[in-house]
Amino acid sequence: xxIKLWINDKLITDNVEPDMPMLEFLRDKGCLSVKRGCETSxxxxxxxxxxxxxxxxxxxxxxxxxxxxxxxxxxLRKEAAEFGAFLADEGADQCGYCNPGFIMNVLALERDIxxxxxxxxxxxxxGNLCRCTGYTGQFRAVKKYLAHKRxxxxxx
Amino acid sequence: xxxxxxxxFAESLEEAYKLNQKKNxxxxxxxxxxxLRKRQWGTVIDLSGLGLDKIxxxxxxxxxxxxxxxxxxxxxxxxxxxxxxxxxxxxxxIVGTQFRNTVTVGGSIYGRFGFSxxxxxxxxxxxxxxxxxxxxxxxxxxxxxxxxxxxxVNIIIKKKPLKIGYSSxxxxxxxxxxxxxxxxIGEGRIxxxxxxxxxxxxIRTDSAEALEDINDYAIKTAKSFDYQSNMRASAEYxxxxxxxxxxxxxxxxxxx
Numbered sequence: 001x002x003i004k005l006w007i008n009d010k011l012i013t014d015n016v017e018p019d020m021p022m023l024e025f026l027r028d029k030g031c032l033s034v035k036r037g038c039e040t041s042x043x044x045x046x047x048x049x050x051x052x053x054x055x056x057x058x059x060x061x062x063x064x065x066x067x068x069x070x071x072x073x074x075x076l077r078k079e080a081a082e083f084g085a086f087l088a089d090e091g092a093d094q095c096g097y098c099n100p101g102f103i104m105n106v107l108a109l110e111r112d113i114x115x116x117x118x119x120x121x122x123x124x125x126x127g128n129l130c131r132c133t134g135y136t137g138q139f140r141a142v143k144k145y146l147a148h149k150r151x152x153x154x155x156x
Numbered sequence: 157x158x159x160x161x162x163x164x165f166a167e168s169l170e171e172a173y174k175l176n177q178k179k180n181x182x183x184x185x186x187x188x189x190x191x192l193r194k195r196q197w198g199t200v201i202d203l204s205g206l207g208l209d210k211i212x213x214x215x216x217x218x219x220x221x222x223x224x225x226x227x228x229x230x231x232x233x234x235x236x237x238x239x240x241x242x243x244x245x246x247x248x249x250i251v252g253t254q255f256r257n258t259v260t261v262g263g264s265i266y267g268r269f270g271f272s273x274x275x276x277x278x279x280x281x282x283x284x285x286x287x288x289x290x291x292x293x294x295x296x297x298x299x300x301x302x303x304x305x306x307x308x309v310n311i312i313i314k315k316k317p318l319k320i321g322y323s324s325x326x327x328x329x330x331x332x333x334x335x336x337x338x339x340x341i342g343e344g345r346i347x348x349x350x351x352x353x354x355x356x357x358x359i360r361t362d363s364a365e366a367l368e369d370i371n372d373y374a375i376k377t378a379k380s381f382d383y384q385s386n387m388r389a390s391a392e393y394x395x396x397x398x399x400x401x402x403x404x405x406x407x408x409x410x411x412x
Contacts, residue, residue, distance in 0.1 A: 001163065018160055018161065018162050018163035018200070019157070019158055019159050019160045019163065019200075021157060021158070039157075039192075040192065041188050041191070041251065041255055041258075042251060042252075042255075042330075044252055044254055047254050053257050054253060054254045054257060055254050055257045055258045056254045056255055056258050058191075059186065059187050059188055059191060059255070059258050059259075060186075060187065060258050061158065061163070061184060061187055061200075061202065063163050063165070063202065064202070064204055105252075105253065105254065108253070109253075123248055123253075124253050125252075125253075126249075126252050126253075126329055126330050127251050127252010127253055127254055127255055127330060128252065
């Protein structure tokens with residue numbers, strides 16, 4: 001099937017099998033941050049943005065992205081590195097396997113909810129599983145990152 | 157993984173209906189459940205080009221398109237206000253933000269899944285499904301209907317003067333629920349829905365006088381449902397939890 005879409009603002013046209021999963025398609029196009037952590041739509045590792053909204057690329061049918069924009073971690077390098085530094089400072093991640101999907105969703109949270117409460121943060125990120133940790137390091141990193149971004153914005 | 161020979165965006169409900177008459181074809185909602193089926197489909201039918209991704213609200217009702225994703229339902233201000241947050245309470249524990257941005261209310265309701273928070277909350281309200289051929293059917297009747305080849309087009313909630321509350325119990329956050337409980341009080345009646353027993357949601361309706369003794373109401377109502385055991389909980393445990401959830405939900409509604 002013919003498909004035309006933008007991956008990280010780059011226009012791609014291709015001919016794909018009708019059941020090509022979005023996740024495999026993105027990996028074929030070089031977005032190797034997009035990974036399959038489970039096969040049950042549960043882990044959040046394959047998170048990408050479709051028209052700015054975080055979705056599961058293992059689940060969302062690829063053809064629904066026709067003529068739309070997909071953003072992956074590769075398209076958000078600067079922001080990802082900035083938040084990644086907060087994760088590292090808090091010693092939050094251990095194996096780091098879950099980071100790409102987690103970072104995608106943290107950056108979506110930042111855009112979606114202006115001044116999130118602790119509860120908002122936990123609810124928004126509850127679909128990103130980490131099997132090494134108890135999430136407290138990640139939670140500290142998110143809080144400090146959002147506070148930092150707010151103060152930068154206030155200074156502007 | 158979803159496996160199919162063809163993937164078609166239906167250009168009309170009639171086209172979707174015709175395609176859906178073949179047993180080897182299937183309609184995809186958000187693909188949350190369908191992808192777990194180990195089966196090669198002929199044609200997968202996609203309804204997302206038919207404008208069914210909108211929630212319309214007027215003085216009498218909400219009309220929710222089958223392709224509305226769960227997060228749009230969760231974040232709809234009118235629904236949130238009408239249900240005093242109960243719709244949001246029913247959805248926020250389902251897997252995660254990205255999942256709810258992906259899966260659809262039509263898929264959730266059509267599936268009539270035993271574990272469904274979505275079916276539980278809708279059943280407690282004065283709600284209906286609109287089927288392409290079958291017309292408008294009360295939600296609790298639809299839940300009992302056998303799976304057929306019709307198409308769920310819209311879900312309708314009539315704005316009755318009800319106070320609505322929702323609770324669920326999970327062994328672990330974001331997992332399937334062990335028990336779901338939705339309660340609606342108003343117009344001299346109380347309706348209590350208990351789902352994930354683990355069979356699909358069912359409803360008990362009594363006159364509001366039954367609430368003179370809330371504890372007694374919770375015990376009797378919880379007892380009136382059937383429960384089974386599975387890997388998440390035993391039948392006895394589910395009944396106990398159901399009683400507690402009914403009591404708490406009723407109290408929360410009354411004290412609000």
